Amino acid sequence: MPELPEVETIRAQLAPRLEGRVLERVEILDPRLTRPHDLFEVAEELEGDRVAAVGRRGKYLVLRLESGLALLVHLRMTGGFGWEPASHERAVVELDDGTRVVYRDVRRFGTWLVLDGVDVEPYLTGKIGPEPLGPRFTAGWLAAQLARRRAPLKAVLLDQRVVAGLGNIYADEALWRARLSPLRPAYGLDADEVARLHRAIRAALRMGIARQGSTLSDYAAPDGSPGSMQDEFRVYGQEGEPCPRCGTQIAKTRVGGRGTWYCPRCQPLPAAR
Ligand SMILES: [Zn+2]
Numbered sequence: 001m002p003e004l005p006e007v008e009t010i011r012a013q014l015a016p017r018l019e020g021r022v023l024e025r026v027e028i029l030d031p032r033l034t035r036p037h038d039l040f041e042v043a044e045e046l047e048g049d050r051v052a053a054v055g056r057r058g059k060y061l062v063l064r065l066e067s068g069l070a071l072l073v074h075l076r077m078t079g080g081f082g083w084e085p086a087s088h089e090r091a092v093v094e095l096d097d098g099t100r101v102v103y104r105d106v107r108r109f110g111t112w113l114v115l116d117g118v119d120v121e122p123y124l125t126g127k128i129g130p131e132p133l134g135p136r137f138t139a140g141w142l143a144a145q146l147a148r149r150r151a152p153l154k155a156v157l158l159d160q161r162v163v164a165g166l167g168n169i170y171a172d173e174a175l176w177r178a179r180l181s182p183l184r185p186a187y188g189l190d191a192d193e194v195a196r197l198h199r200a201i202r203a204a205l206r207m208g209i210a211r212q213g214s215t216l217s218d219y220a221a222p223d224g225s226p227g228s229m230q231d232e233f234r235v236y237g238q239e240g241e242p243c244p245r246c247g248t249q250i251a252k253t254r255v256g257g258r259g260t261w262y263c264p265r266c267q268p269l270p271a272a273r
Pocket of ligand 1 (some may be wrong): 243247
């Protein structure tokens, strides 16, 4: 599933091709994409509008249009954009310069929602927290979120209201960087540990963006180029490999139903203290 770095990579490739261009023809091929709204009505709302900006909030792509409307795209499991004809095409947009933009989605969980631009933030508030690389995501804010939660730390980090855009990969990488067990109750962290975690979340996401995301089974950037973050994984998917910091074998467990990788030595449970 694409996380913040993958969605940011997609945004960065879409922006120069789409900004300033008119959505000349919009063809939505799958009613699930716009549900509960009618796909023809959504296509009609978009057609003829000009793209003012391609932005991102958490894992959402936000296409701001000159009319004041905005298209909110969530890729969910397997959504993605490209310039070439693809299998599993769910929508096709032709731009006024002749570019054909394809939206493909194998598992069909992705969504397109048209909103008034002014309604985007109110719609997202309550669904996702502040941008983890933005100024509102502070160590103090993170501390307040964790202090109220008894669930395992990793499960709380996957809550999009706590860290917008963080998913399974970057949560594991951030916890390893912060030397914190994914299994610890979230409320038990001291100020120093929260500060470490705050820095680690940002560092893991920045590394992912710098490497243009990770290319696993279902993700590819619009130009088809692979990201290289998978070559930088310290723990994610590295069961049995040596920890890059201490050499201990990376272990795998499950937290909240998600595969979770960690170093048993660098990331101990605090019960031992
Ligand atoms: Zn280690």
